[in-house]
Amino acid sequence: MSGYEYGNARLRAMKSRLLSEADYRVLARSESLDDLIGALTRTAYRRAVEAALVRVGEPEAISYALSQDLIATARRIRAFYEPPAQHMLAIILRSYDVHNLKTILRGVERGAAPDEIRALLLPIGDLTEALLDDLVQMPSLRAAIDRIATLRLPQAAALTAAQAGRTDAILSDLELALERWYFETAMQQAQAGRGEAASLREALAxxxxxxxxxxxxxxxxxxxxxxxxxxxxxxxxxxxLFVGPGRLPFALLESAVAEPALAGVADVLRQSIYAVPLRAGVEAARRSGRLSDVERSLKRWRLRWRAGLIARDPLGTGVPLGYLALKVNEIGNLRWIARGVRARLAADAILAEVEWVA
Amino acid sequence: MSREMARVQIIGLKPALLPVIRALGELGCVHLDRAADAPELLLQPLSVDAALIRAQEEISRHFAQVKGLLDMLGIARRAAPPAGMTVEPLDVIYARIAELVPQVRVLKAQQDALRAERELLARFEDTMRQLLPVFPPMARQPDSVSFGLLVSRSHADVLTLIASEVGRITQGRAETATAAVGEALCAMLIVVPRAYADPVNALLDREDVSRLRLPREFSTDSPDAAIAALRRQLNALPGRLAQVEQDLAALAQRWEDRLLLWSDRLQDELDAYEVIASAGETGMTFVLLGWTPEDEVERVQRALYERAGDAVEIIRLPVTPEERRHAPVLLANPAPVRPFEALVRLYGLPGYDVLDPSRLMALFMPIFFGMMLGDIGYGALLLGLVFLVRRRLKPGMMHSLTTVLAYGAGWAIVFGVLFGEFFGRLGESFGLHAILFDRASEDHLLDLLALSVGVGGMHLVLGLLLGLWEGARQRSRHHLLERGGRLLGLIALFLLVGALVEVLPDGLITPAAALLVIGTVLLGASLGRIGVLMAPIEMIGLVGNVLSYLRIAAIGLSSVYLALVAGEIAGTVGSVVVGVIIAALLHALNLVLGAFSPTIQSLRLHYVEFFRNFYEGGGRPYQPLAFRLPHVHEQGKEAS
Amino acid sequence: MMETGLMAIGAGLAIGLAALGTGLAQSRIGAAGAGALAEKPDLLGAIILLIAIPETVVILGFATAAMILLLG
Structure with a gap:
């Protein structure tokens, strides 16, 4: 018994309930938020939407429903596993703490409204909704870090260290500190996970x-x-400025920094597993002039890679890694569709930004 | 077998659609299909006007809210709708929902806020408690102000620099103390006279260290006051939470019956709209397509005439063999067989036009069960227990299972007589003897094995014959080849073994081998190209299938031996009382195993060995439009 | 005498090891089956089938043990 059979079987069954391309088409064709709410009640989000319609007014119902569904899903999944598999799952979920803190720090720094920041959070890690909600309301980057330290969140030491090391700690230093903190603690804990955690170690790298x-x-x-x-x-x-090392040696990355153009980076990394998405992204960026195209290409590759873990590692951490990536992606898609529908974008324009794995 | 179904078309003038749907919903015996699924009838989907769509949207939104309220107030569904209550018209329901939702919303928001506060305050208090012992004494003097700094332990040296800078600003009138907080952080507490508070504050804001930052209402100048305020707040929380929960419970109690009633009412409305969406039209008329049991057609006809007169007509449509295959299935077996329907359904509902194995299962499953348990005592005891338990069960899966057990227990008594067993060998003392053979005796082990395999062989042959019959009826060459091949192989196998153990004449070996080869070839032919490889493997699998019936012998033996052990141990213990207690316990254990294990094992023999030869499942369940409450659509919203 | 003892050990091993293998397989299938069942209750029939499949191994072990004892 590896301890993953029960949970992984449940997750695989849950995976079959994720939205399909056809579902996204129906949702994107909604003519109003009301319409979208109606369409969502015919999906696996039915229960969350029903609750949201009671809890908040209709304009916020979708974003509330999506967050609550995600939180409930993560809570359910945690109960599928027992230690040591549960510890490995906790490591996977903790990566969303880093996402959330980065989002909050970024938002607070540019003075975003709390609701705007909240709409981007994925509160499924160790930091609960209550804690994140407190941080979202901080008036400045400094105040946010002070509060993280006062609440003694696990990331406090890494953040205060990054802050103390600089005369003017800038956002990117703090983000790097968070990424490193996660990589190092997670990798160290994942070493205890034997063969079943091989996928987790690979995913961290x-x-x-x-x-x-x-x-x-x-x-x-x-x-x-x-x-x-x-x-x-x-x-x-x-x-x-690097995290890791993962699979790519630092020396290789450093030689890539010296390249004069993005195409050169793709060239330096042509032997790596990232060669294909990198080349496609660089090509798209060359046409559009936007770096975000490369980012998107890599993000899309990451989603497919993670989803592929479900088949490659059916009895280990591969299934939770894959399922969570798909679920979080789905929440992102739905948040985007809700924004698109509210802004009355055409269905095709909405679908163009939706990612799914067939 | 499924009840005979008639395919019906209901045609009517469009204004009669809603009365017709109401009549059908109240009748509850017509299973409706989408008109679009019958392309040969050349129907347009019924066009519906915007008002109807809006009305439907309104219903579904309110339905969602009712479901949300039920969920949030923790109200569970009940089997029957609350009795003795009248259902309000839709607009009254909507108004009441609009009244209830804000009340729940406010209470739930309070509950969330209080829970979040509890979590945060506990953390703040924890941090403060860790710092409290190290606060410099000056912090407790009235005219001083305290500051807290937090920094990663690896950067604790920063604190020394800050301390000396504070000392410079206050001309040495500051007091500082440092302490570790948790594993990773280091804190410094600074207390200065109030006069220096502003410049020190400004300095600390410039430095790149984190400040201890409590919510404004707790950031007093004195640490004791802060902790006291935190504690006060925390102490008040459970009471406030309890009050909110009490309010919610009161709401739940007050609205429970109404909410359940509304939920049924709105669900009925939605079902009715679903029918409109699946209807077709030709010019002035609407068309509904569906199935109803043959013997209900007249009743439906009468009901429709009563409701809509000549404006509606029901026509019996001819059924093609293909349509017949996909007709909805409503199993209708004699009462004694019905409990086995549930077990067949677990595997898969039978198709409309295929053999329903419920009756076969009702015959064989209890026999297998009886062969395994095979003890008069256990059988009688089990029968008694089943009747005790049954009366308290509502109809459902568990109820069906007890019936299955009762049949099995009956057969266990029969086989108990044949094997001469009463709680093991207890019966011998009053002259009980095996009629067939004594299972527990070493001399009869071979008989027991032969009996199991023999019964298994016959069971499999029966399954394959049924499979051939089904294959012929469906004109499936594939099924005929496959099942024919397996049947020949099975017969060959028995002949071979019979000849080898010299029960049958030696001369049969050659024809049997030939039969085996023919069977393998047939089986291979059914599988296509991979047949060359798969057919021999399938044949070996067939041996496995036959041997699988050995479990009848194996489970039976373990049951006998446990009974024997119970008897023996009771005999060897000196005290009679202790002996009887031990024996009773072991017999009880055996009885539990004896009820559970044979059920599972005979179920498996049916699912894995028996069914695969002739049965596939995959039927479409009969789900008629049936309203939960009477009087739907009294509003009279009309389709265009 | 010696031979009878060896036969008994052989028969014991035949069924014991087969049972061990079946148990191992069933524990994993059972855990996964319980998981799948929690999400899709309509799979009960299919899951009973899956759990039942390794049982053939122990039945074969039983057949072997019986043969050792009967034919020896």
């Missing part, structure tokens, strides 16, 4: 790679920023 790749791409895309940063970082070199 891939995520570190993707974070680093985005850093490299950003630097190459903005030579001015690269030059300014070069003076700031320690003599240790660009690796001061």
């Amino acid at each position: 891939v995520d570190a790679d993707l974070t680093n790749l985005l850093t490299v791409l950003r630097l190459v895309h903005a030579p001015g920023e690269r030059a300014a940063l070069q003076r700031r970082i320690e003599p240790g070199g660009w690796r001061a």
